[in-house]
Amino acid sequence: MKVLLLANGASIHAARWVNGLAEAGLEIVLVTQDRDVLPLDGSVVVHQLPFSGSLGYFRNGSALRRIWCQEAPSLVHAHYASGYGTTARLGGCGPLLLSVWGSDVYRFPNRSPLHRWWLQGNLAAADRVASTSRAMAEQVRRLTPGIGQVEVTPFGIDLELFAPAAGPPTIADDAPIVIGTVKTLRPVYGIDLLVESFVRLRMVLAQEAPSVADRLRLRIVGDGPERESLSTLAAERGIARVTDFVPKVPHSKVAAELSKLDVYVALSRHESFGVAVLEASASGLPVIVSDAGGLPEVVRHAKTGFVVPRECPPAAADALKRLVLDAELRRTLGSAGRTHVCRHYGWRESVRRMIGIYQDMESRPLGNTLARKP
Structure with missing residues (x-):
């Protein structure tokens, strides 16, 4: 399966998704505005969009569509609803899974009625929406009533990197x-x-x-x-x-x-x-x-x-x-x-869950994607 990830290449969280999915055997294409991309698995193909900054999310739609047509992925997974969700929507690419991150659904829509209206359009344009928590999934439903199922995809933890330190917690009477x-x-x-x-x-x-x-x-x-x-x-x-x-x-x-x-x-x-x-x-x-x-x-x-x-x-x-x-x-x-x-919350289980969502989307005919075929 080939997946086009539209995300911030300088974000450690996005990079972990890219690397984790690639290590699990998926063919990953990362499309990003960022020039300073974090180290990635050698199998990952990286495309840099021509425009950066907030306006870049609007101006990069046609460039994204060209990359989408060139790569012909099984689906597109955009991270951050107000930013890359805009690029994915304007590029008309899909099937589209849109992951919300936090400020994109908690702060962005409160800036003005126009911001709220635009974000609602981005959410509605996705074939499926994913959230790291149930609380944020409820926020998505409040913003876009009738949106249907919102997948909860917790961000997993590297259990080998994050492990208890050797020795017991501080017990000595004089230890800080x-x-x-x-x-x-x-x-x-x-x-x-x-x-x-x-x-x-x-x-x-x-x-x-x-x-x-x-x-x-x-x-x-x-x-x-x-x-x-x-x-x-x-x-x-x-x-x-x-x-x-x-x-x-x-x-x-x-x-x-x-x-x-x-x-x-x-x-x-x-x-x-x-x-x-x-x-x-x-x-x-x-x-x-x-x-x-x-x-x-x-x-x-x-x-x-x-x-x-x-x-x-x-x-x-x-x-x-x-x-x-x-x-x-x-x-x-x-x-x-x-x-x-x-x-x-193990990382491997989080990756398996995400791949399961990808496979489910690939197997189902999704109405929003019919007009997107290259």
Whole structure:
């Protein structure tokens, strides 16, 4: 089967899909605007579209159609509904599977009625739509009533790369207890809420368990527009001395960063799925997440971690307190998290599921594709 993937070639998540599908034996053609494409399997054919940027999504339709006619794939899989979904729609290529990623269905349609109308057209033009979470699938249905089935295709985790570190969680009475996150530093991801939760935790433990409070450390890994303001916030709140800001690391180094943590925290204001949380769970870490979007789907409350109300540092601090004071609870939840990811979110299973959708689309006559034949 030959599949034309229309996606951001510089995205690690898109590159993982490309490589995973190619390694599974599919003939993959990647079509992208990006000039700096991440390393790909040697069998992958790459076509670069002539135009870049937001307008490129509109201007590249005819170029995509030429590539489609040349390659004659079994189907087209476009990633990101507002961007490459536009190119696929204007190119008239198919059968078309359209994967939504998050901001394309949560933020883009709220910019204006015109943005919403255009996105609805992109979704309706697809023969099938895929979402990484049930919550985001519901958002698609709200945007486009009557769209029919939306496939849920969780983004799987590399269980060999993300695995528990050697040795038990921090138990020694004088060892630091490191709370942290690995995320882009943007307001949507609530890193400021993590800082405030950490401050509150230290204040409470300074009264109740001062020796434990002295062991607390905060580690924030990532870059982004909030880097300076978060550093200032940490200084203003009196935790600069116990807070480490670490620059963004390549995906291949994320597992090493997770191994330095005792608790992983994601207090996002909005979140489509929660790949980073699953990577932390696969690494044997207990996790604390907000109830935003798809995050509650990837955490079993009080089993693999804790789900707290979004925008609520007191609740997050309470959950942190439970984990900080109980090393055995950290170990139990972390171990259960690893088991949960292995059972439900392994990368190989995700690839198999995606191929199953491809095969089903290939075997069914799809009305939207009748006018697209080259």
